[in-house]
Amino acid sequence: MKKRSTFLLSVLVFGFAFLYVPILSLIFYSFNSSRLATIWGGFSVKWYGELFENDLIIDAALLSFRIAAVSATFSVILGVLAGLALSRFGRFRGRLAFTGMITAPLVMPEVITGLSLLLLFVSMEDLVGWPNGRGVTTITIAHITFSMAYVAVIVQSALSGMEENLEEAAMDLGGKPLRVLWDITLPLLTPAMLAGWLLSFTMSLDDLVIASFVSGPGSSTLPMVIFSKVKLGVTPDINALATLIILAVALGVICAGLIMRHQARQKYRL
Amino acid sequence: MTEFKKPIVGDRPAFDSEAEPFIDIQGVGKKFGVFTAIDDISLKIYKGELFSLLGGSGCGKTTLLRILAGFEKPSKGRVIIDGIDVTDMPPYERPVNMMFQSYALFPHMTVEKNVAYGLRRDGVSKAETRERVADMLALVEMSDFAKRKPNQLSGGQKQRVALARSLVKRPKVLLLDEPLGALDKRLREHTQFELMNIQDKLGITFIVVTHDQEEAMTLSSRIAVMDKGNVIQVGTPSDIYESPETKFTAEFIGSINMFDCQVKESGRDHLVAHCGSLGQDFHLDWGVAVKEARQLWLAVRPEKIQITRQAKAGQGINELPAFIHDIAYMGTHTIYRIRLANGQILQATTPNLRRSSEGERNLTWEDAVFVSWDPSSMVVLMK
Numbered sequence: 320m321k322k323r324s325t326f327l328l329s330v331l332v333f334g335f336a337f338l339y340v341p342i343l344s345l346i347f348y349s350f351n352s353s354r355l356a357t358i359w360g361g362f363s364v365k366w367y368g369e370l371f372e373n374d375l376i377i378d379a380a381l382l383s384f385r386i387a388a389v390s391a392t393f394s395v396i397l398g399v400l401a402g403l404a405l406s407r408f409g410r411f412r413g414r415l416a417f418t419g420m421i422t423a424p425l426v427m428p429e430v431i432t433g434l435s436l437l438l439l440f441v442s443m444e445d446l447v448g449w450p451n452g453r454g455v456t457t458i459t460i461a462h463i464t465f466s467m468a469y470v471a472v473i474v475q476s477a478l479s480g481m482e483e484n485l486e487e488a489a490m491d492l493g494g495k496p497l498r499v500l501w502d503i504t505l506p507l508l509t510p511a512m513l514a515g516w517l518l519s520f521t522m523s524l525d526d527l528v529i530a531s532f533v534s535g536p537g538s539s540t541l542p543m544v545i546f547s548k549v550k551l552g553v554t555p556d557i558n559a560l561a562t563l564i565i566l567a568v569a570l571g572v573i574c575a576g577l578i579m580r581h582q583a584r585q586k587y588r589l
Numbered sequence: 590m591t592e593f594k595k596p597i598v599g600d601r602p603a604f605d606s607e608a609e610p611f612i613d614i615q616g617v618g619k620k621f622g623v624f625t626a627i628d629d630i631s632l633k634i635y636k637g638e639l640f641s642l643l644g645g646s647g648c649g650k651t652t653l654l655r656i657l658a659g660f661e662k663p664s665k666g667r668v669i670i671d672g673i674d675v676t677d678m679p680p681y682e683r684p685v686n687m688m689f690q691s692y693a694l695f696p697h698m699t700v701e702k703n704v705a706y707g708l709r710r711d712g713v714s715k716a717e718t719r720e721r722v723a724d725m726l727a728l729v730e731m732s733d734f735a736k737r738k739p740n741q742l743s744g745g746q747k748q749r750v751a752l753a754r755s756l757v758k759r760p761k762v763l764l765l766d767e768p769l770g771a772l773d774k775r776l777r778e779h780t781q782f783e784l785m786n787i788q789d790k791l792g793i794t795f796i797v798v799t800h801d802q803e804e805a806m807t808l809s810s811r812i813a814v815m816d817k818g819n820v821i822q823v824g825t826p827s828d829i830y831e832s833p834e835t836k837f838t839a840e841f842i843g844s845i846n847m848f849d850c851q852v853k854e855s856g857r858d859h860l861v862a863h864c865g866s867l868g869q870d871f872h873l874d875w876g877v878a879v880k881e882a883r884q885l886w887l888a889v890r891p892e893k894i895q896i897t898r899q900a901k902a903g904q905g906i907n908e909l910p911a912f913i914h915d916i917a918y919m920g921t922h923t924i925y926r927i928r929l930a931n932g933q934i935l936q937a938t939t940p941n942l943r944r945s946s947e948g949e950r951n952l953t954w955e956d957a958v959f960v961s962w963d964p965s966s967m968v969v970l971m972k
Contacts, residue, residue: 488689493681494710
C-alpha cells in the first residue's frame with residue numbers, strides 16, 4: 320500500500336473532527352444521567368423516556384413532520400412544473416427574468432422572506448378572508464414557496480442533463496406531448512423529484528426563522544419548541560431529541576446512498 | 590454545361606421524368622433568427638430509394654431531416670409525402686419515423702418495450718404488438734436481448750434496437766441521422782450492408798443524413814450533396830464521383846487534382862485546354878458546350894493517373910514529366926504525391942496488384958517519372 324502523507328492525514332482528521340465532534344458530544348451527553356447538560360453524571364437513557372412523555376415536544380415533532388411532508392409534496396409538483404417550463408418551453412419572452420425570479424428565494428435572506436410572507440398573509444386575510452389567521456396552513460404555504468425554488472433548480476438541471484432526443488423520439492413514434500411527458504419525461508425525472516422531495520422535507524423540518532414569522536397560536540413547530548426551551552437552558556432531553564433526529568437523518572442518507580449505488584451499478588453493468 | 594450523355598430510364602424511377610415523386614420538397618427554407626440553416630431546397634425523392642443527404646457540418650442536412658420528421662417548421666416552402674402536404678403536421682401524426690444519431694432509446698424501458706412504444710401509442714392490440722415486436726427483433730437479430738435495458742447493450746446492439754423501433758410502425762419513410770456515426774470501423778461496414786438488406790426487404794424509402802462520403806457512396810441509390818443550406822448536386826454515387834458538376838462536389842467527394850486552364854479548342858467530340866503554369870495542353874475526348882478562351886478547371890481523380898518510368902510511345906497526350914515527392918503505402922494501394930514542373934503536387938493512387946518481390950526496384954523518393962491519364966477520364970469544372 321502506498322504510504323500516505325502525514326500532512327494530508329492530519330488535515331483529514333482535523334476536518335472530520337471539526338464537522339463531527341460537536342455532534343458526537345451532543346450524542347454523548349444525551350446519555351448523561353445528570354440534569355446539568357455539560358457535567359457527566361453516569362450513563363442513563365432516562366432522558367429518552369422523559370422525551371416520549373413530553374407531549375409538547377411530541378406534538379411539535381408530529382406537526383413538523385406533517386408540515387414537512389405536505390410542503391415537500393406540493394413543492395415537488397410546483398417545482399417540476401416550473402423546471403419544465405424553464406427548460407422545455409423554448410425561448411419565451413422574459414424567460415431570463417423568470418429564471419432569475421424563480422431562483423431568487425435561494426439567496427433571499429430568510430428574515431425578509433418571512434416578513435414579506437407575513438405581510439402577504441395579513442393583507443390577504445383582510446381582503447379575502449383567507450388564510451383565516453396564522454397557523455399550520457400559513458407555515459405550509461411559506462415552506463412551499465421557498466422549497467419549490469430548490470426543486471425547480473434540481474429538475475431544471477436534471478432536464479438539461481437528459482438526452483435531448485428522447486422526447487422527440489417518443490413524439491416521432493406517435494406520442495402526443497402530454498403522453499410523452501407522462502411516459503418519458505416524468506419517469507426519467509423520478510430521481511430528481513425524489514431528491515427534491517427529500518431536500519424540501521429537510522428544509523421544512525429545519526426552518527425556524529420563516530416559521531416564527533408566519534406561525535400562530537398552537538402551531539409551534541419542533542425547531543420553535545427547541546429554540547424556546549434552549550432559551551431557558553439546555554436540558555438533556557433536548558440532547559436526546561437531537562440524537563434521535565440525527566439517527567433518522569443518517570438512516571435516510573444511508574438509504575438514499577444505497578438506492579443511488581444500486582442505480583449506478585445497473586447503469587454500468589453490461 | 591451539357592454533357593452528351595443518355596439518361597438511364599428503367600427500374601429506377603429517379604431517372605424517369607414521368608414518375609410521381611414520393612417525397613416532394615418544394616422550395617423549403619429555414620431561418621433560425623438571422624441564421625439561415627436552409628436557403629432554398631427542392632428535392633424529389635422516389636418510392637423505395639435509399640437517398641442520402643451528404644454535406645459537412647452546418648450545411649443544413651440535419652435541419653432538413655428534422656423538417657421532414659416534423660420537429661422544425663420550415664420558414665417557407667412545402668413538404669409533401671405520398672401526396673399529402675405534411676408541412677404543418679406535428680411529428681406524431683406523420684407517416685415518418687426517425688432513427689436518431691444518439692439512438693435515443695428510452696433508458697427506463699426494456700428493449701421490447703422500446704420497440705413496442707410506437708405501436709402502443711397507435712392503439713395496436715396487445716397480441717399484434719407482441720407479434721410485430723418479436724418479428725422486428727428477429728429481423729435485427731436482437732430477439733435474445735428483448736428483456737434487457739438499453740444501458741446493458743453495446744453500441745451496435747443499441748443501433749439495432751433503434752432501427753427496429755423506427756421500423757416497427759412500418760413508416761412510409763424512414764429518416765436516419767448519421768446511422769453509422771457511433772460505430773467502429775469494422776461494425777460500420779457490416780451494418781452498412783445490413784441496412785441495405787433490410788431496406789431491400791421492406792421496401793421502405795430511406796433518407797440518410799451523413800457527413801461521411803464513403804457511407805453515402807456505399808449505401809445510397811442517390812446522393813444530394815449539400816453546402817451552406819443548398820443542394821449542390823443530386824445524382825447516383827457514380828454520377829457524383831465521376832461527373833461532379835462543381836468544384837465543391839469534386840473536392841468534397843474523394844480527392845481530385847485540378848488544373849487551372851483556358852479553352853483552346855472546343856468541338857462536338859473533343860476539347861483542348863491549355864494550362865498556363867505548366868505550359869501543357871490537356872485533351873478530352875468528349876465535347877463540352879464552352880466557348881474558346883473560357884477559363885475553367887480540368888480535374889482528374891488520383892486512381893485515373895498512371896505512373897511510368899519512361900514516356901509512353903505515341904504523341905504524349907495528357908502526359909507530364911514529374912518527380913515522386915512522397916509515398917504512402919496503404920496495403921491495398923499506394924498513394925503517391927507527385928511534384929510537377931511548376932511545383933504543383935498531384936495525388937495518384939495505384940493498386941498493389943502484386944506482392945513486391947526481391948530484386949524489383951519499387952518507385953522511391955525523387956525518382957523521375959511520367960504521369961499520364963486517358964483523355965476520357967478528365968472532368969470539366971466551370972469557374
